[in-house]
Amino acid sequence: xxxxxxxxxxxxxxxxxxxxxxxxxxxxxxxxxxxxxxxxxxxxxxxxxxxxxxxxxxxxxxxxxxxxxxxxxxxxxxxxxxxxxxxxxxxxxxxxxxxxxxxxxxxxxxxxxxxxxxxxxxxxxxxxxxxxxxxxxxxxxxxxxxxxxxxxxxxxxxxxxxxxxxxxxxxxxxxxxxxxxxxxxxxxxxxxxxxxxxxxxxxxxxxxxxxxxxxxxxxxxxxxxxxxxxxxxxxxxxxxxxxxxxxxxxxxxxxxxxxxxxxxxxxxxxxxxxxxxxxxx
Numbered sequence: 001x002x003x004x005x006x007x008x009x010x011x012x013x014x015x016x017x018x019x020x021x022x023x024x025x026x027x028x029x030x031x032x033x034x035x036x037x038x039x040x041x042x043x044x045x046x047x048x049x050x051x052x053x054x055x056x057x058x059x060x061x062x063x064x065x066x067x068x069x070x071x072x073x074x075x076x077x078x079x080x081x082x083x084x085x086x087x088x089x090x091x092x093x094x095x096x097x098x099x100x101x102x103x104x105x106x107x108x109x110x111x112x113x114x115x116x117x118x119x120x121x122x123x124x125x126x127x128x129x130x131x132x133x134x135x136x137x138x139x140x141x142x143x144x145x146x147x148x149x150x151x152x153x154x155x156x157x158x159x160x161x162x163x164x165x166x167x168x169x170x171x172x173x174x175x176x177x178x179x180x181x182x183x184x185x186x187x188x189x190x191x192x193x194x195x196x197x198x199x200x201x202x203x204x205x206x207x208x209x210x211x212x213x214x215x216x217x218x219x220x221x222x223x224x225x226x227x228x229x230x231x232x233x234x235x236x237x238x239x240x241x242x243x244x245x246x247x248x249x250x251x252x253x254x255x256x257x258x259x260x261x262x263x264x265x266x267x268x269x270x271x272x273x274x275x276x277x278x279x280x281x
Contacts, residue, residue: 001053004084008077009063013052015085016040020047021273022087026078027051028096028119029134029197030151031179031256032058035095038262043270052081055192056097058179062188069192070199075099079107088112091273094119096166096255098205105211113276114219114242115269118227118255121205121234128229130165138197144190148183165228167259168252212242218276219245222268224253224260 001012014033023043025036033051040049054074055063063069078099082090091113094100098120104111120127126135137143151162154173158164163171171179182189212219219242223235232249239247248268253260 003061004081006077006080006084007064008067008069008073009055010061011052011054011077011081012060013050013081014040015051016044016047016049018044018046018048021091021277022048022050022089023091023093023269023273024078024082024087025049025051026092026094026097026100027054027056028255029056030058030183031056031096034175034178035256036258037175039258039266039269042263042266047270047273050085050087052078054078055196057183057189057193057196059189059192060182062186063192065188065191068199069195071099071102071196071201071204072199074196075102075106078103079110082107082110091115091269093117093269095258096120098125098208101205101208101212104215105208108215108217111217113217113273114215115222115272116219116238117222117257117265118224118230118235118253120230121238122209123202123206124229124231124234125200125202125205128165129161131229133161134197138194144183144193148180148190152177152180152184160228166255168226168254169260171259209238209241212238214243216243218272220268220272221245221247222257222265223247223249224255224257225249225251226253227255229255 003012027035032053036051089112092111093115095117104114137147221239239245257265
């Protein structure tokens, strides 16, 4: 997997290359770009897919400790990544976290389309029981390591405080182990994770939502009907406030639609890009 040196540190990313339409796929906390693996397989033949591993606790290389790490700095990191890779006419896609909303408002220059998939929005932070557990773990000495060790126990992974809240179907053990290993084994990664989580501004996504009212490009909101963390009405609200937004709801899935319904998600992404390309509606 290639890496790129950005202001905040080194970021690994997958890039399928090719001349097709560009999709940049962003993941959420305590997982990495591999959450998109099935979607990438579906889209790679006729799209260029770029999937960075963001500093959300499953990254392998610690960020620069002298550079602030926060949701705001991750927004800047994403914009810098698009610039450094010279990506244009980008379809920016995000699941779980809400940073893409702020990127679209603050750094829209390279973004042609926006896709929000069952993600934090409005005042939903920290989201659900897992989000509250993460917030608590970051505030208690040793809490992050304890959390990572508990979630690393295979019999406990399907509990509603862990991956059971995110997916209807078990994440393969090899994938889940890789997501949790950096937090379990590297104090510098735990430090990054704590820095990021404790720097969250409670009003960020409310402000982003107001900004999205003027985002005049095509937008698709994809929401999991069975989501336990992201309220279903938030999907409808996001689609309504985006001037060119529309909503697709996907059944038999929780937050990580890319895990539960990857073929359906890839189909929706492909159709959205095709319909809204030059000459489309």
